[in-house]
Amino acid sequence: MMTNSTGLAGRKATPRLWPAPAVIVSVVMAVLAALYLGGTVNPADHLxxxxxxxxxxxxxxxxxxxxxxxxxxxxxxxxxxxxxxxxxxxxxxxxxxxxxxxxxxxxxxxxxxxxxxxxxxxxxxxxxxxxxxxxxxxxxxxxxxxxxxxxxxxxxxxxxxxxxxxxxxxxxxxxxxxxxxxxxxxxxxxxxxxxxxxxxxxxxxxxxxxxxxxxxxxxxFERVPDGTGNGLSAFYYALLLVLAGFTGSLIVSNLVDSRLGFTPQELGPVYRMERHSGRSRLATLVLKWGIMTGVAAVVSTIYLAIADGLGMPVDHPWQLWALGVLAITAVAVVVQAVLALLGSLGLVVNLFLFIVLSVPSAGGAAPLEATPSAVRFLGTFEPLHQIYVGVRSVLYFGAVWDAGLGRAVTAAAAALVLGLGAGALGTLAYDRKGLVRRHAAPSAEVPAAAGAA
The missing domain is CATH 3.40.1710 (abc type-2 transporter like fold)
Known part of the structure; x- marks a missing residue:
């Protein structure tokens, strides 16, 4: 009877899994469509x-x-x-x-x-x-x-x-x-x-x-040089920097958590759980930050090499490399802090912050002055726009501080300080309250039910 009731409860609970994923995906896609289409289809109406x-x-x-x-x-x-x-x-x-x-x-x-x-x-x-x-x-x-x-x-x-x-x-x-x-x-x-x-x-x-x-x-006033994608190379390069910090952080977070025994490792049909490391939340977050800082330097170097290999004109390579390292690190620090503080919900928050809301408000495909007021407002703080104007300054305007480079560096530094402060203080508070990342011990009913089965 215990086995049957447990199986029946499992079958009854299954439909409860449907609404949350469906609602979250629908909301994300609806916002995505509204921003991407609403910000581009009628630019003259939004000047x-x-x-x-x-x-x-x-x-x-x-x-x-x-x-x-x-x-x-x-x-x-x-x-x-x-x-x-x-x-x-x-x-x-x-x-x-x-x-x-x-x-x-x-x-x-x-x-x-x-x-x-x-x-x-x-x-x-x-x-x-x-x-x-x-x-x-x-x-x-x-x-x-x-x-x-x-x-x-x-x-x-x-x-x-x-x-x-x-x-x-x-x-x-x-x-x-x-x-x-x-x-x-x-x-x-x-x-x-x-x-x-x-x-x-x-x-x-x-x-x-x-x-x-x-x-x-x-x-x-200045002709668009060859090898710049008709002036879009700055936008795509900035997007690559944001993706490096965002996607790289997700990959590093999953790998580190699985190696430290916080989450299982799955490689195809292989399911494995490492022994719990006992690391605190703060120590784990600092480790992830350190890894992503090193990754930022490597990825920025790779981006620069690929750009040069493709014939993209880069008159100020050191400035572009340094801006790339700073931008990737700043994005990664914020992404990791949000994940550490919010857990699984942090993935959705980061998705909105760095992709859904950020790309339409970047000002790369269309000037912000030709987008709806809500999109222009997002452009005042969304990370992609701040990074884009910095990359644009380095690639097209001689790396002039007043042409956007200063704004990009200032915004990245502010995000870095905010992410470090919020992440460190938040995880430290979790640790002091005893909110450790550890699996609860299985109840006695589960093996009993399995034995009865």
């Missing part, structure tokens, strides 16, 4: 604070009649008025300031109005009357694909819409001036009683040029 500069370098011109003309100021004003300031952070900068910020990934683009803009536009209008050879002024739109590959399309769209309106407005103004000037010229040259209507008409070629008087040229 907020997207940084673009307007550089008005136009020096203006004084006409023959003594009139001061500054079309650059007019165009810059219309650009500022025509842009949604909730979506775009439009900064009025000098050319030197704009180049400085583009070179530190602080800007995704810049619209540059040249010094000779007013002079050339004025000459264009007078040339339509006199027939003199003139040149259209060129407005340069700089994109910054090294800051983010997707940002170039946003800058291009903004500049196309804004400058198309500005071109049409200036063209209409110039056509009116030319028409008036030609009318005055025709009136002065006409014989008494002659109709000047034909003379007032602007020739088709001149009208076509004057309707879009400015030539807009879109070009990257």
């Amino acid at each position: 907020s604070g997207f940084p673009v500069a307007i550089v008005d370098a136009d020096t203006g011109v004084t006409t023959a009649h003594g009139q001061r003309v500054d079309i650059g100021e007019q165009i810059a004003g219309s650009l500022r008025e025509g842009v949604d300031h909730d979506k775009f952070d439009l900064r009025s900068l000098s050319l030197a300031e704009a180049k400085h910020e583009l070179g530190r990934a602080e800007l995704y683009g810049a619209i540059v109005l040249p010094p000779d803009l007013s002079r050339k536009l004025t000459s264009l209008a007078s040339g339509a009357v006199t027939g003199a050879t003139v040149q259209r002024p060129q407005i340069t739109v700089y994109t910054n694909p090294l800051a983010n590959t997707s940002s170039a399309s946003v800058v291009n769209t903004l500049a196309t819409k804004a400058l198309t309106r500005a071109n049409a407005a200036v063209g209409k103004q110039l056509l009116a001036q030319v028409t008036s000037a030609r009318a005055e010229t025709a009136a002065a040259q006409a014989r008494p009683g002659a109709a000047p209507a034909q003379a007032r008409a602007v020739p088709g070629t001149a009208r076509l040029v004057l309707s879009t008087p400015m030539d807009v040229r879109v070009t990257p």
Whole structure:
């Protein structure tokens, strides 16, 4: 009877195992889908604070009649008025300031109005009357694909819409001036009683040029080098660093726990339980931290060697290696601390922290300024974004501290201190309370039931 009741209880208990795994997996996948798809399918709808500069370098011109003309100021004003300031952070900068910020990934683009803009536009209008050879002024739109590959399309769209309106407005103004000037010229040259209507008409070629008087040229501020995956190598390298710390910690944790007799070893059909080592929680955690620190140095070296072997340009290898060691170690310390404090639940917490929430908020595939507000908020502290901007600085922006390297180092150091402190204090408290990691002795009923069977 004891055997039957035990077996029946086991069969009745089996369905209780179904809800928890199903719910956990469903929740994780739902959050994953919402963040991954929600953060990428409609970037234009989520623009907020997207940084673009307007550089008005136009020096203006004084006409023959003594009139001061500054079309650059007019165009810059219309650009500022025509842009949604909730979506775009439009900064009025000098050319030197704009180049400085583009070179530190602080800007995704810049619209540059040249010094000779007013002079050339004025000459264009007078040339339509006199027939003199003139040149259209060129407005340069700089994109910054090294800051983010997707940002170039946003800058291009903004500049196309804004400058198309500005071109049409200036063209209409110039056509009116030319028409008036030609009318005055025709009136002065006409014989008494002659109709000047034909003379007032602007020739088709001149009208076509004057309707879009400015030539807009879109070009990257710095071209994406070969071997960088069109500017995505920094993102994938940062992802590799996070995966090394996250996945490596899980592997090391399982292997160490099984060798110390805390969990069983399973190799295929072989099931083996080592003799309990008697190590405390704190001592076990410190051992795992030490192993992962050594692993971080080895893996960072391997990553660097593979990158070099694949032809990826790395101008600052020592900085990249050191950042890799620091990033992997910081991730590993936090992952191990969470596992030590939360046990099996720590796996789910780490999965959310380092994968589910971290990848969409990295800012590598799409700029954070083009993602939902919740994703932008995650990017302020999620580890992958902090590591990504550091790797991007080393690979693309000369390892400049202000271009993201400082942020990455500071965030990694803070995570390291937080993980060490929380892990050490938490496991020490568990040890002092006698919450040791040891299997409970089997009850007497189990062998009795087995003997009855």
